[in-house]
Amino acid sequence: MEPRATVILPGRAVEPDVSPYPVRVFRPDGFAERLSGVSLDDLAARGMRGIIVDLDNTLVGYGQDHMASDDASWIASALERGFRVCLVSNNFPERVLRVARELGVPAIPNALKPLPGSFARALKLLETPRNRTVVVGDQLFTDVLGAKFLGLHAILTEPIVAKDWLGTRILRFFERIFLGKRTP
Numbered sequence: 001m002e003p004r005a006t007v008i009l010p011g012r013a014v015e016p017d018v019s020p021y022p023v024r025v026f027r028p029d030g031f032a033e034r035l036s037g038v039s040l041d042d043l044a045a046r047g048m049r050g051i052i053v054d055l056d057n058t059l060v061g062y063g064q065d066h067m068a069s070d071d072a073s074w075i076a077s078a079l080e081r082g083f084r085v086c087l088v089s090n091n092f093p094e095r096v097l098r099v100a101r102e103l104g105v106p107a108i109p110n111a112l113k114p115l116p117g118s119f120a121r122a123l124k125l126l127e128t129p130r131n132r133t134v135v136v137g138d139q140l141f142t143d144v145l146g147a148k149f150l151g152l153h154a155i156l157t158e159p160i161v162a163k164d165w166l167g168t169r170i171l172r173f174f175e176r177i178f179l180g181k182r183t184p
């Protein structure tokens with residue numbers, strides 16, 4: 001597959017999305033192949049200050065234990081540049097908090113995304129307003145939908161590995177119907 005170094009698409013998120021609400025909540029503001037492919041310059045240019053990152057298959061491959069070094073350095077650069085970063089994951093605390101400790105960022109496990117409670121808590125931790133906070137994650141029905149319920153920006157990434165939890169594999173089927181190709 002042709003690698004997509006894409007990021008947030010220039011000129012896209014600044015145009016007000018006038019599509020009806022039910023369509024809008026399924027529409028990411030940008031796509032990226034990997035977390036580390038999201039341009040921090042673009043995020044800064046769009047006024048983003050807070051970054052909420054999903055764990056499984058966004059930061060760590062499903063069933064894997066460790067982050068890729070470029071994703072870990074992406075988080076480190078984001079923190080260095082003054083972005084506030086928080087992990088929000090539907091996975092269990094043990095796994096989520098271990099990665100968060102490695103990165104030195106706060107985390108919310110057992111998040112029940114796309115329900116808005118955990119993203120609302122993340123906003124409090126980050127102390128960033130909704131319109132200056134972006135969610136980066138690999139799933140339309142948890143990460144993007146949850147972000148859009150609260151009016152946050154959302155970037156959809158490709159899953160790190162094709163393997164997924166059974167429940168996620170079912171959601172992927174519907175993702176393909178909603179998104180077609182995972183491109184704008």
Ligand SMILES: [Mg+2]
Nearest residue numbers: 054056057138
């Ligand atoms: Mg995920």
